[in-house]
Each structure stands twice: as C-alpha cells, then as structure tokens.
Amino acid sequence: MKFTKMHGIGNDYVYVDCTAGVIPEISKTAIFVSDRHFGIGSDGLILIKSSEVADFEMDMYNADGSQGKMCGNGIRCVAKYVYDHGLTDKTTITIDTQSGIKTLELTVEDSKVQKVRVDMGAPEVIPRKVPCDISLLQRDKEESEPVIGEEFEIQGRTYPITCVSMGNPHCVTFIDEDVRSFDLEHVGPMFEKHPLFPEQVNAEFVNVIDGEHLLMRVWERGSGETLACGTGACATAVAAFLNGITGRSVDVELMGGHLQIQYDESTGHVFMTGPATEVFEGEITLPWE
Numbered sequence: 153m154k155f156t157k158m159h160g161i162g163n164d165y166v167y168v169d170c171t172a173g174v175i176p177e178i179s180k181t182a183i184f185v186s187d188r189h190f191g192i193g194s195d196g197l198i199l200i201k202s203s204e205v206a207d208f209e210m211d212m213y214n215a216d217g218s219q220g221k222m223c224g225n226g227i228r229c230v231a232k233y234v235y236d237h238g239l240t241d242k243t244t245i246t247i248d249t250q251s252g253i254k255t256l257e258l259t260v261e262d263s264k265v266q267k268v269r270v271d272m273g274a275p276e277v278i279p280r281k282v283p284c285d286i287s288l289l290q291r292d293k294e295e296s297e298p299v300i301g302e303e304f305e306i307q308g309r310t311y312p313i314t315c316v317s318m319g320n321p322h323c324v325t326f327i328d329e330d331v332r333s334f335d336l337e338h339v340g341p342m343f344e345k346h347p348l349f350p351e352q353v354n355a356e357f358v359n360v361i362d363g364e365h366l367l368m369r370v371w372e373r374g375s376g377e378t379l380a381c382g383t384g385a386c387a388t389a390v391a392a393f394l395n396g397i398t399g400r401s402v403d404v405e406l407m408g409g410h411l412q413i414q415y416d417e418s419t420g421h422v423f424m425t426g427p428a429t430e431v432f433e434g435e436i437t438l439p440w441e
Contacts (some may be wrong), residue, residue, distance in 0.1 A: 155185070156233060157192060157431040159226025162408020164378025164431070165212070166192050167233055170199045170272045172178060179191045181438060182213035192436060194377045206246040206253045208234055212226065214374030221250035222319035223409075224382015224424050230429035231256045232265040236296060251319025269425040270422050272383070275390045275415075276317040284315045284323075284421060288348045300394050306342050314391035320373075321349060322387035324356045326397065333361045333371050340371025358391075363398050367405045379408030389413035 156167045166185045182197035196214045203209040210230050212220045234240050243258045256268040277298035279286045299315040311325045343355035352373040359367040368388050370381040385404040392398040400415040411426040
C-alpha cells in the first residue's frame, strides 16, 4: 500500500490516494498503520477519494479503527495533497466529508500549498444535536437551550462545560490551572466515555491568555491526546465567544502550533486557517495481505 505521511500542526495521519480504487479492511488498516511502534505511527488513517458531489471526498478513521465524521487538520492536508500531487490545479476546492461538503481556499507559494482556509460550516449547540444527554445535568432550562458554562461534576470535581458540535461532538472547559500540566491522560478518558455524551466526545481544556488568544489541549475520542484538533479549535473559539471570553476572531494555540479561527457573524460559519505539511512518502505491506 502506497501512502503519504502528513500533519497539520502535529495532528498526523497516514494518507492514501484512493481516487483509483479503495483499500480493503479499512478499520483494521487504520489500527495497524497508526501504531507508533509496529506500524507507521499516526493519529489515524485518511482516504482521499473521488466524489460525484464535490471535487474530492475525505474518509477518515481514528487510531482505534473507528470512523470519524470530520477532521479540520486532516482536511487541510487533503487539500495540500491533491494540489501538490497534481490531482487538481484549482486553488478553491470542495471536499465531501461525513459532516457535509466543505469549501477550502489554498494559499500556494512556489507551486506548493503552504496554508489552507476552511469553511467549517455552522456550529451546532442544541444539546440533542451535539449530542449531549442533558437529563444527566442539573439544569432548569428548556431542552433546546445550549449547554454554555454549565456545571458538570466528575470524580468530585466540577467543571464549567460548553458543548458544541463541529460535525463531531466537543466539550469545552475553561480552566484556571496551567493546561500544560493538567492531568489530561486521567481526565480526558472520563470525559470521552461519560454517559452524558451518547456518541462519546472530544474534550478540550483551555487557558484564556487574553481576549484574542487561547491555549488548548485536546483529548480526541478514538485517538487520545493529539497535538492539535482543528474541529476542537473551532469549537473552543465558539465556546469562548458564547461565554463572553473573546470576540469572533481568535488565535488558538495548541501543543503543535497555532490556528486562526473566525466565527463569522454574517454567515454564522466558522472559518479555520492553518498550515499543512507533508513529511514523507512510502510503501508498507499489510500483514494480512
């Protein structure tokens, strides 16, 4: 199997060009290639496919083999791949995902894509659409009322959570302690698999630097901690705006780098801008082939 290793500010995936045909055993392959000791090493597997409704289709799988609906860092790398490898010469392209068709604007320098701006669509905050089971929260509000800064107790500690979907579910918590030393490996899985989130959840823990800068760590469902999460950065920016912490434009610093997020007032859409990097190409023999 030919592949390309790419990353968006440290959120790395194995990319396979499937425009000429698909690969078998996709979930099994995702688990194998993601293993950082016995495989290639990545946060998951992304397949680049032809599409009848968009320029291309992105099909993503997490490191545990589960299928994901959307990946902000991953889709930027798909855009870089299709342009740099000659599958398109357009600098504005559409990519079909499990969470809908996304429009991407490519910034090209010396015939290579350096950064990509993605229209991530409108955030969803209605609890049942995130989804979030609000019957497990102590609240006296309408079922359709968003979860914004509400108290959530887990293992004796109360967290102020805001729930947002960016095509996949996110739970954003703003904390005072230094997020760099926060016990994410312990707390992250408790959020991810809590019954409050029927489809599990991506959990973001965030420090507010100032009104235009946020520092974030993320625990992704199906992958654990990653150096960056594009949809998570978007959800965090939306949560910060809804909580009155920031305006509509914010720089989100993740462990792997920075993303610029704009929550556009006129369209209600979230726009994410960031880099995409190709690391290397290779071939690997799958053990069951």
